[in-house]
Amino acid sequence: MSEIAIIVENLGKRYALGQHKGGVDGMRHVLEGVIRSPGTWFRSRREAKLRQADFWALRNVSLGINQGEVVGIIGRNGAGKTTLLKLLSRITIPTEGRFRIKGRTSSLLEVGTGFHQELTGRENIFLNGAILGMAHAEIAKKFDQIVDFSEIEDFLDTPVKRYSSGMYIRLAFAVAAHLDPEVLIVDEVLAVGDAAFQKKCLGKMENLAQSGRTVLFVSHNMDAVRTLCERAILFEEGRIRADGDVESVVEEYFGRFSDGSGPRLRGAYGLAIEKVVLKNNKGQETREFCPGEDLIIEIIFDAQQCLEKPYFTLAVRGKKGNCFTANMMLDGHRPRVLNGKGLISCRFKSIPLLPQRYTVQLAIRASNGKDVLMDYVDIGSFVVKANLVDYGYKGQFQTRVSEATSVVIPYEWRLPDGTTAIVSLNAPASTI
């Protein structure tokens, strides 16, 4: 099992900023230069190459991944995660360094690339399979499984342009998942699709992992990374920042937010988040809360452009999805203007949460409610620690609490014989 599946040595990818963007560097320019004075043109081109601001999307990256490992690749936007995947899946070539992959590799950087709108589901299965590197005979053999997984039997002969987005994604993932690769490289593809489907996909990836396949999984969803991976690698500004067991690396990821030391989290229109701090009732910075304590989320932003009336949304997610949110699009309060640095904070009063781990997500939209300034991004994580007795729990099966929901509010039982029982946080457990 401990055979190496992927070795990366000193890998680097450099992009020249501003190269070939738009028509500025168009052909007219080049032709003109060549015709007017070939010598000067050649020299100036070389100088331009030297002068050009280079940008290393990835540099000095070395890592080794064993066969059968499931590794989460995390980091903020622009940290180099996608560049790494693009290099490993050979979409682009490295500027320096090298890597070696053992076994059949398939990568899924986007769901449904290569699908053709005009073709039917059936035709697209074959086309997409071929694009992903499957032989015709192989696709034919797996055809039924693919259709089964995607649940689109009735629409097999309908052009995919008439599919709902859910059907489309299901079909696309189904094809990719049945490639049966030894190494699977997956970019943030689960962000799309409904919860049931996401679960199914995660399940499929887990299956692959259990059967000894190597999986590289890029995600912004820390819950998914925690569930799926044993190991995680944190990227920051094109380099590896941390590499190790998933819990500690994810902690490091959030830690970089709260001490504000990492690079800023960039959104659209010059909006950036510099720092996110979680505090309790006493105003102490913490990542551990007791049930019934207040949760204060402080966000330090930097708006380089003046942004009027944006909507902030904060969501606290547990294992089973959103527990509660503070959503300005619903409550109608919003800052009049964001300009320069500032602080916005939100206090959730006496959080009624069960002892689990929770993630805080942030999304920001422009004043029209449509333009996304920052899409849902995990900005913090905390645990609730408590004894179940504190909640008034004394049932025989209370250890199953982790399978239950996350939020509890006080409730009162009234039994057939007329006795009542109140179950409430910090209330002495009453007997029935």
Added chain:
Amino acid sequence: MTIPEIEPMELSIPVATPQSQLLIEAGRTEKQYWRDLWRYRELFFFLAWRDLLVRYKQTVVGVTWSIIRPLLTMLILTVVFGKLSKMPSGGLPYPLLVLCGMLPWNFFSTAISDSGNSLVANSSLISKIYFPRLIIGVSSVITSFVDFLISALLLAGLMFWYRFVPPISALLLPFFTLLAFIASLGVGLWIAALMVKYRDFRFIVPFIAQFGLYLSPVGFQSGVVPERFRLLYSLNPMVGIIDGFRWSLLGGQNRLYLPALTISIIEIAAVLISGLLYFRRTERTFADVI
């Protein structure tokens, strides 16, 4: 995490091992490329199949368009060159002469415009999935080749209508077809690779197709070009090919002008080789530039 040293020896591990190895190193990816081309060989036809399948969706007469278009062009060229300009036909029915010239020319012009556009049209594939990009360019030439075959049926029908029996030299037709294919591929690859960087070619290619129709002996025989300009005229590589088509299929007066054919072959070979080299050289950055 310790990285095991990779011995230089390991670089030459053959692919035939049950578990394939992939080694990518900055600056040396060539060997892997040609292996991949073989591994993805089915994709040539899948992409061509896709383009054909898609082309006539949501049209009323469907694939009949492949017949109607060359038929109408043939009629117009026959009227303009045969009836109005009274070009010599060497005793052959003028429509036959025109269609015989149109066959390679149309193949060439659709192939260069389709394969020229092919990379840009498939940019979403290029930026998200790996496969040898050469496949995209080649498969659109294959698509145009299918059109060529349909037009060839039209020509066969026309020959039947005129009760014309092709001479024995028709056996050499595959050779000229191959020439036309290689010419289309060579120019197509050049344009496709250039188009990734310079979208100017989107406007240049229709120009080539339009002018080329009149600069090449499509509506007339190359015999009408004065003898002293003949060699100069032959610098157009399509001259040798079109003449070859006429000579092999129609025979008679359409004698083969060997200097033109030789020039064509040399030019075509040069374009193909340089096209392949240029395509390969720029291919590695397609995903970054497109």
